[in-house]
Amino acid sequence: MDRWYIKLGSIVIGLVLAISISSCRKDFDYVPSSGNLQFSKDTVFLDTIFTNIGSSTYTLKVYNRSNEDVLIPFVGLEDGQNSSYRLNVDGQAGKEFDNIPLLAKDSLFVFIETTFDVSPTQKNEFLHTDAIVFGSGANQQEVQLVTLVKDAVFLYPRTLSNGTKETLVLGMDEDGNEIRVEGFFLETDELQFSKEKPYVIYGYAAVPEGNILDMEAGTRVHFHKNSGIIVNDGAAIHINGALSQDQEILENEVIFEGDRLEPTYANEPGQWGTIWIREGSNNNLISHLTIKNATVGIRADGDGVLTDPTLTLKNVQVYNSQNHNLWATTASIIAENTVLGSAGGSSFYGNVGGKYVFTHCTFANFWNNGPRTAPTLLLDNFTTGTSGETLTADLENAAFVNCIIDGTQSIEFSLFENAGAAFNFNFKNCLLTFNDSNNQFTDNPLYNFDDLDHYQNNIFNQDPDFQRPFENQFHIGSNSAAIDAADPTIVPPIVSDILGNDRTPNPDIGAYEKSVDN
Numbered sequence: 001m002d003r004w005y006i007k008l009g010s011i012v013i014g015l016v017l018a019i020s021i022s023s024c025r026k027d028f029d030y031v032p033s034s035g036n037l038q039f040s041k042d043t044v045f046l047d048t049i050f051t052n053i054g055s056s057t058y059t060l061k062v063y064n065r066s067n068e069d070v071l072i073p074f075v076g077l078e079d080g081q082n083s084s085y086r087l088n089v090d091g092q093a094g095k096e097f098d099n100i101p102l103l104a105k106d107s108l109f110v111f112i113e114t115t116f117d118v119s120p121t122q123k124n125e126f127l128h129t130d131a132i133v134f135g136s137g138a139n140q141q142e143v144q145l146v147t148l149v150k151d152a153v154f155l156y157p158r159t160l161s162n163g164t165k166e167t168l169v170l171g172m173d174e175d176g177n178e179i180r181v182e183g184f185f186l187e188t189d190e191l192q193f194s195k196e197k198p199y200v201i202y203g204y205a206a207v208p209e210g211n212i213l214d215m216e217a218g219t220r221v222h223f224h225k226n227s228g229i230i231v232n233d234g235a236a237i238h239i240n241g242a243l244s245q246d247q248e249i250l251e252n253e254v255i256f257e258g259d260r261l262e263p264t265y266a267n268e269p270g271q272w273g274t275i276w277i278r279e280g281s282n283n284n285l286i287s288h289l290t291i292k293n294a295t296v297g298i299r300a301d302g303d304g305v306l307t308d309p310t311l312t313l314k315n316v317q318v319y320n321s322q323n324h325n326l327w328a329t330t331a332s333i334i335a336e337n338t339v340l341g342s343a344g345g346s347s348f349y350g351n352v353g354g355k356y357v358f359t360h361c362t363f364a365n366f367w368n369n370g371p372r373t374a375p376t377l378l379l380d381n382f383t384t385g386t387s388g389e390t391l392t393a394d395l396e397n398a399a400f401v402n403c404i405i406d407g408t409q410s411i412e413f414s415l416f417e418n419a420g421a422a423f424n425f426n427f428k429n430c431l432l433t434f435n436d437s438n439n440q441f442t443d444n445p446l447y448n449f450d451d452l453d454h455y456q457n458n459i460f461n462q463d464p465d466f467q468r469p470f471e472n473q474f475h476i477g478s479n480s481a482a483i484d485a486a487d488p489t490i491v492p493p494i495v496s497d498i499l500g501n502d503r504t505p506n507p508d509i510g511a512y513e514k515s516v517d518n
Contacts, residue, residue, distance in 0.1 A: 029069065030068075030069045030070060030071035030101055031068050031069070031070055031071070032070065032071055032073060032139075033070045033071065033072045033073065033102075033134070033135050033139060034070075034139055035135055035138070035139035035140065035141055036065075036066060037062055037063065037064060037070075037072070037102075037134055037135075037141055038062075038063040038065055039060060039061070039062055039063070039141075039143050040059075040060055040061035040062075040063075041060065041143070042143060042144065043143065043144040043145075043146060044058055044060055044112055044132075044143060044144070044145050044146070045146050045147075046058050046112065046113075046114055046145065046146070046147040047147075047148075047261055047262040047263065048147075048148040048149075048150060048261040049114070049115075049116070049147060049148075049149055049150070049261065050149070050150055050151075050152045050154075050198075050200055050222075050259065050261075051116065051117055051118040051119065051149055051150065051151050051152060052115060052116075052117050053115065053200075053259075054113060054114070054115045055113050055114045055115070055147065056113070056260075056262055057111050057112070057113050058111070058112045058113070059109060059110070059111055059112070060109070060110040060111075060112060060132070060143060061107050061108075061109055061110075062102065062107060062108050062109075062110060062134070063106075063107045064102040064103065064104060064105065064106055064107070065105065066104060066105075067104050067105070068104050069101065069102070069103045069104050070101075070102050070104075071099055071100070071101050071102075072099070072100040072101075072102060072134055072135060073098065073099060073135060073136055074096070074097070074098055074133065074134070074135060074136050075087075075089050075096075075097045075100050075110070075132070075133070075134055076095060076096035076097060076132070076133055077095050077096065077130055077131070077132060077133070078130055078131040078132075078133050078142070079130050080095065080096060081095050081096065083095055083130050084114050084115060084116045084117075084128065084130075085112060085113070085114045085130050085145055086112070086113045086114065086115075087110060087111065087112060087132065088110070088111040089108070089110050090108045090109065090110075110132065112132075112145065114128065114145075114147050116128045116147065116149045118149045118150070118151045119151065123151070124150065124151045124196070124197055125148060125149070125150050125151070126148075126149045126151075127146065127147075127148055127149075128146075128147045128148070128149050129144065129145060129146050129147075130144075130145045131143060131144050131145060132145065150197075150198060151197050152197050152198045152199065152200045152222075153197050153198070153199045153200070154199075154200050154202070155184075155186070155190065155199060155200070155201045155202070155205050156184070156201070156202035156203060157182055157183055157184040157202065157203045158184065165182045165203065166182070166183070166184045166203075167180040167181060167182055167183060168180065168181055168182075168183040168184070168185075168204055168206055168230065174386045174387075181203070181204055181226075182203040182204070182226070183203040183204030183205065183206055183230065184203060184204075184205065184206065185206045185207075185208050186205050186206065186207055186208065186211075186213065188211075190205075191207070191211055191212065191213050191214065192214050192216075193213070193214065193215040193216065193219045193221065194216050194219065195216055195217065195218030195219050195220070198220040198221070198222055199219070199220070199221045199222065200222045200223075200224065200259050201221065201222070201223050201224065201227050201228070201229070202224045202227055203224075203226070203227050204227060204228050204229065204230050204273065204276075205227075205228075205229050205230070206229075206230040206231075206232055207229070207230070207231045207232055207235040207236070207237060208232060208235060209232050209233060209234035209235050210234055210235065211235050211236075212235065212236045212237070212238055213229070213231070213235075213236070213237045213238070214238050214240065215237075215238070215239045215240060215241075215254055216240055217240055217241050217242040217252040217253075217254065217288070218241075218251055218252050218253070218254070219239075219241075219254045219255075220254075220255050221254075221255070221256050221257075222257060222258060222259040222261075223256065223257070223258055223259060223271070223272030223273065223294075224258075224259050224272065225258075225271065225272060226272070226273055227272050227273055228272060228273035228274045228275055228276060228294070229275050229276070230276045230278060231275075231276065231277045231278060231281045231284060232278055232280075232281060233278055233279060233280030233281055234280055234281065235281055236281060236282070236283055236284050236285075237275070237277070237284050237285075237286070238284070238285045238286075239254050239285070239286040239287060239288075239289045240254075240285075240287060241253050241254040241286075241287050241288025241289050241315070242287070242288055243288065243315070243499075243500045244288075247499070250290070252288060253288050253289070253290055254288060254289045254290070255289075255290045255292070256275070256289065256290070256291045256292070256294070257271070257272075257291075257292040257293055258271030258272050258292075258293050259271075259272075265293075267293070267320060268293055269293050269294075269295075269320045269321060269322040269343075269344060269369055270293070270294070270295050270321075270322030270344075271293045271294070272293070272294055272295065273294065273295050273296075274294055274295055274296040274297065274298065274299045275291070275294075275297070275298045275299070276299045276301075277298070277299065277300045277301060277310060277311060277331075278301050279301040279302065279303050279304075280303050281301075281310070282303065282308040282309065282310055283308055283309060283312075284300075284309075284310065284311045284312070285312050286311065286312070286313050286314070286316055287313075287314045287315055287316070288314075288315045288316070289316050289317070290316075290317045290318075290319075291316075291317070291318040291319070291321075291325075292319050292320055293319075293320050293321075294318075294320075294321045294322070295321065295322045295323055296321055296322075296323045296324050296325075296327050297318035297319075297321045297324070297325040297326055297340075297343075298311070298318065298325070298326050298327070299327050300326070300327070300328040300329070300331040300333065301328075301329050301330070301331065302328065302329065302330040302331030302332055302354055303330075304330050304393060306330075306331075306332040306354065306355045306396060308332070309332045309333065309334050310328070310331040310332045310333060311328075311331065311332075311333045311334075312333075312334045312335070313333065313334070313335040313336070313338045314335075314336055314337060314338070315336075315337045315338070315498050316335070316337075316338045316339070317338070317339045317341065317498075318338075318339070318340050318341065318343075318347075319339075319341040319342060319343075319472040320341070320342055320343070320369075320472065321343045321344065321345075322343075322344045323343065323344055323345040324343055324345040324346050324347075324348070324349045324374075325340045325341065325343045325346070325347050325348065326340055326347070326348045326349070327345075327346075327349045327351065328348075328349070328350050328351060328354055328356070329351045329352050329354070329383075330351075330352045330353050330354050330393045331354045331355075331356075332354060332355040332356070333354070333355075333356050333357070333358075334356075334357050335356075335357070335358045335359070335361055336358075336359045336360055336361065336494050337360050337361070337494065337496075337497060337498040337511045338358070338361045338362075338498075338511060339361070339362045339364070339474055339498065339511045339512075340361070340362070340363050340364075341362075341364055341365070341366075341472040341474065342364070342365050342366050342367040342368070342470075342472055343365060343367060343372075344367055344369065344370070344372060344373060345372070345373050345374045346365070346374040346375060346376060346377060346378040347363045347364065347365045347376045347377065347407075348363055348376075348377050348378070349374070349378045350378070350379045350380070350395070350398055351378075351380060351383065352380065352381060352382060352383045352391065352392070352393045353381040353392070353393035353394045353395040353396065353421060353422070354393070354395060354396070354398075355395075355396040355397050355398075356397070356398045356399065357397070357399045357401075358399070358400050358401070358403055359401045359402055359403070359490060359494060360401075360402045360403070360486070360494050360497070360503075360507070360509075360510065360511055361400070361403045361404075361510070361511055362403070362404045362474050362510040362511040362512065363376045363377050363403065363404065363405045363406070363407075363412075364376065364404060364405075364406045364407060364464075364466065364469060364474050365406075365407035365408065365409075365412065366407060366408055366466075366469040366470045366472075367407075367408070368470055372408075372409070374414075375407070375409060375411060375412050375413055375414045376405055376406065376407040376409075376412040376413065376433075377405050377412065377413040377414070378413070378414050378416075379395065379398055379413075379414070379415050379416070379425060380395075380415075380416040380417070380418075381393060381394065381395040381416075381417060381418055381421045381422070381423050382416070382418035382420070382421065390418065390420075392418050392420040392421035393421055394421045394422035394423075394424075395421070395422055395423045395424055395425065396422065396424060397424045397425070397426070398424065398425040398426070399425070399426045399428070400425075400426070400427045400428070400430055401428045401429060401430070401487065401490060402428075402429050402430065402486035402487055402490065402507065402509050402510070403427075403430045403431075403509065403510065404430070404431045404464050404474075404482060404509055404510040404511075405430060405431070405432050405433060406431065406432075406433045406464050406466075407433060409433075410433070410434075410435040410436075410437060411433070411434050411435065411436060411441075412432070412433040412434065413432065413433075413434060415446045415447070417446060423446075425454060426453075426454055426455075426456075427454065427455050427456075427458050428455075428456045428457060428458070428487060429456070429457045429458065429485065429486050429487040429509060430458045430459070430509065431458070431459045431462060431464055431481055431482050431485070431509045431510070432458050432459070432460050432461075433460075433461060434447070434449075434460060434461065435460075435461050457487070459481050459482075459485060459509075462481030463479065463480065463481055464476055464480050464481060464482050464509075464510065465477035465478070465479040465480035465481075465482075474510070474511070474512060475512045475514075475515075476508060476510060476512055476514050477514070478514065480508070480514060482508045482509035482510050482514075483508050483514050484506040484507070484508060485508065485509050486503075486507040486508055486509045486510075487507075488504070488505065488506065488507055494507075497511060497512050497513040498511045498512060499512065499513075499515075501513040501515050
């Protein structure tokens with residue numbers, strides 16, 4: 001009996017060893033790659049990057065569709081260790097790899113990144129190329145790598161001796177502590193932005209008192225996360241964009257956006273901070289500027305005196321801000337041919353009074369990045385102080401002439417008045433969305449649309465026939481209720497729309513005139 005168990009045990013052990021040896025042999029039974037690998041793409045286009053700033057990570061998939069396990073003798077960059085590209089092959093980081101196994105009917109991932117210094121090329125833009133090589137000799141296969149690299153002017157806070165970054169003081173909190181933000185003051189030779197190279201700003205770039213930040217037509221400014229521009233008391237910003245002949249290239253438009261250039265970030269809100277015009281900064285002039293994907297597009301704090309305009313906007317577009325596109329507090333703003341598009345809050349928020357004149361402007365909020373927290377247009381003349389007290393300021397005037405106010409909600413403008421301060425407003429020849437189906441505001445005098453002191457010749461709840469509103473394209477179509485409905489007698493006249501189209505003799509409501517092309 002014992003001998004039988006011993007004999008059976010010997011057989012079992014022998015079978016296990018045989019299976020183990022057979023399995024081990026199969027693991028090493030690879031044939032050399034014969035050049036028949038297949039790839040998810042034959043060229044990997046890494047999206048545009050700035051010089052010396054790393055790219056996102058891109059993926060290439062390599063397939064072995066044969067019935068045999070293969071060994072790829074070499075995988076690496078054509079430029080070898082000198083390449084500015086970096087690889088990760090099947091979990092290994094580097095630039096060159098030997099004997100990479102790939103099982104039958106299986107695949108492996110290759111991850112690709114790059115960082116490139118464009119300065120040795122002496123070009124503002126450079127097409128940086130290389131290739132990933134698989135195998136060698138007659139069996140060699142290649143996948144091309146292509147990246148456009150842009151030179152740029154980088155502006156950023158200094159690193160201090162203790163390792164921290166330079167900061168700016170914004171004010172004091174309720175406990176008397178300084179409120180600081182990572183940032184720096186622009187030097188005198190940094191106050192003239194040109195179109196020669198794009199600018200990339202890290203932190204907040206502040207315009208010092210007594211100075212003006214000037215930007216010429218065609219300037220491009222990119223902001224890193226939590227970055228922006230602060231215009232201090234006694235300083236100003238002048239953005240001198242002009243009408244572009246090519247509406248694709250926008251050669252004369254000034255554009256503010258984030259520093260992530262990949263297409264996946266093209267419509268990602270909240271990528272950077274804001275353009276903050278602080279109390280005491282007046283006579284800021286902005287023409288032909290497009291702002292995209294900020295947290296707050298423009299934050300304008302008025303001085304409360306309102307003698308001089310805080311800000312004048314002409315032919316400006318602000319889209320896709322995480323909060324408000326234009327948030328003004330006790331400010332004076334004059335705007336014409338301006339488009340305040342989709343935002344997570346309001347397209348325009350006139351806060352704690354102020355003085356506002358908007359003519360031929362389009363306010364249109366078709367936000368589709370989650371819930372929206374406010375109507376397209378919001379006006380009030382009060383706020384709550386740090387101790388819970390109510391603070392008021394006069395809304396001297398809020399005039400909207402020949403404007404569209406529209407969006408995805410049934411009621412797209414809200415008015416909140418505190419009787420302790422003036423609340424003066426007027427809508428004239430506007431196309432307004434206010435569909436009070438529940439009669440919530442029937443007895444509210446602020447929404448008495450027969451009151452000629454506040455409402456004249458307006459059109460309610462009619463279709464503006466926007467071209468592609470969810471893509472922030474607010475040209476009006478041939479079925480728009482805005483066509484020929486604007487007041488042609490405004491003084492001074494605004495004879496051209498935001499694209500330079502003639503408005504005479506019968507202008508349309510909003511920033512865009514209906515043209516033969518739309």
